[in-house]
Amino acid sequence: MQRWPHAHGGPLGAGHFRQSPEDFQVTELMDFVPEGHGEHQWLWVEKRGLTTDDLCRHLANLCEVAPRDIGIAGLKDKQAVTQQWVSVWLPGREAPASLIDALAELGVRVLASVRHPRKLKRGVHRGNRFALKVSGEAIAHPDFITRWETLIREGVPNYFGPQRFGHQGHNLGRARAVLVRGWRKRDDRSGMLLSTARSFLFNEVLAARIKSRCWATALTGEVFSLNGTGSRFVTDGSESAETLTARLASGDIHPTGPLWGTGRLETHSQVAELEQALPKCWPQLCIGLEQAGVKTERRPLRLIPSQSRLEWDVTPVQASDAGSDASVWLYFDLPRGSFATGLLRELIAHPLL
Template sequence: MQRWPHAHGGPLGAGDFRHTPEDFRVTELMDFVPEGHGEHQWLWVEKRGLTTDDLCRELAGLCEVAPRDIGVAGLKDKQAITQQWVSVWLPGREAPQDLSDALAEKGVRVLASVRHPRKLKRGVHRGNRFALRVSGEAVAHPEFEVRWQTLIRDGVPNYFGPQRFGHQGHNLGRARAVLVRGWRKRDDRSGMLLSTARSFLFNEVLAARLKANCWATALSGEVFALNGTGSRFVTDGSESAETLAQRLASGDIHPTGPLWGTGRAEAHAQVAQLEQVLATRWPQLCEGLEKAGVKAERRPLRLMPGKPRLEWDITPEQAKTEGGEASVWLHFDLPRGSFATGLLRELIAHPLL
């Protein structure tokens, strides 16, 4: 992600995060709880050192079900301590008695087990709660807390994180090859390569608006997203420019960028012209996505961390007098589909950011 610009002057110095899985904690946030009955066994689990796909494969094998019978709301990091719901379709039977013990051997703790009538679907969670331990020279910078407060007040660019593009960005090359040839389901069963291409194009639009200093201001033809919801609206003249500016400044609304696909008519005027540049610059990606039949969507350009809190582990002053390295815990909530790396890259320089 280093090729895309920052919003607040760039990182304050080198930093480290996720030194151990215990330094990176993620808890899934849901707006509902399982009903206590039904054909699906929902498990609230805590995993360490496993991807969500790893977890699903282990669970399918232990419960003797097909992978399609496993449901998750979202994918969680491997090098982290993460808590999330996962469902298993078990009509007319119970989960194996030794399931918790068998999962524990794989680094998974079952914290709760409840029945529910329906499979857990992707994207039904509200978001994720993060607790990250960060250290390094950036943390010792005298402006670190000031920068943190700036990010909380003004938000950060809602980039798709580097994990979306694979090791050294190799997924983008794979996506381009598939789209040039003509996307086929058998070549990309999970749709990962389509998602990679759309993520790249979105980041390109966001980067262009950052360079033009209009990523958090209103252009003509803007499509706005209401903060914390999936609702969008296009300016129709019913609100004055001053009112829109106030709502933007307060974080109530955000400009949006395109998730490329068919039916892109939502934006117009300046915004449509800016986004259409993508079709000229990256025609193979744009045309390939349209031919694949992907439906166009919108995504907020700005991300506002919720429930932010900074908690010093070792202050810079303590590090100077007692030895060691300054470190801090950053606590915040993010909506689903957003990446903690978007916030971290505005604070610290790190090879993975």
């Protein structure tokens, strides 16, 4: 897969992460809780060694319902210990008495079970909380703590992670083939290949702005995203350059890039000129997405982790002495749709980053 540029000088050395599922922990964050009544059984589960799609398929079989009756807010990693909500439509009946034990045999613990009137919908979660164990020569680097503090303060590129593109980027080749011959629902029922193509084009725009050193600055015609919300606004001259710079520095707003599709890009001047280069460079992807009928959207170019902290298993001085045997835990929250790999690749060099 293509290597997109780093924003903070590149990794500090080789590193390791996710050496066991317990070293990569993810907890889904929601802004509401189930109401305690209704036709849908919501389960708060902890899984390991299992994809979310696998979990949904097993749950549908165990509860004897159609796959469409299972609801999730988002996909969680397979090689990790993850906690998330999943819902099952069970009108007028209870879940099977053997469900908890059957799930346990699959590596899934049911931590809570609550009724709710509505199915769990994709994207309703606020974000995810991460606890990652990292080791290797990078964490012994004398600038490791400084780099971590810089990432937390200034943010990292909001790249779509390598998992979006499949093993060795094969999903992108599949997406290109489908779009060239004309996208059809039966060829891509989940929309994964459309998402792959849009993610690649977004990463290309972000990479170009990093190379030009303007990925976290305001260009003319910029479309900003308000931090922590889906709200956007276009610069129209009502705010001074000094005000925009201050808001960018504080993390209140972020520049955005396109998720390609039909409809206008909302941009003009410098931003429009930069983004309109995509159809020239990648015409098959852009035209194919437009013909597929997906709507143009925007995504923040920058990601600033919150609730962040770092805990050593030894002191930083000892880490330097211990070398590759030392490890550190990184804790942080990310908004939905963001990838922890975006932060890790600014710290460590690893084949999966």
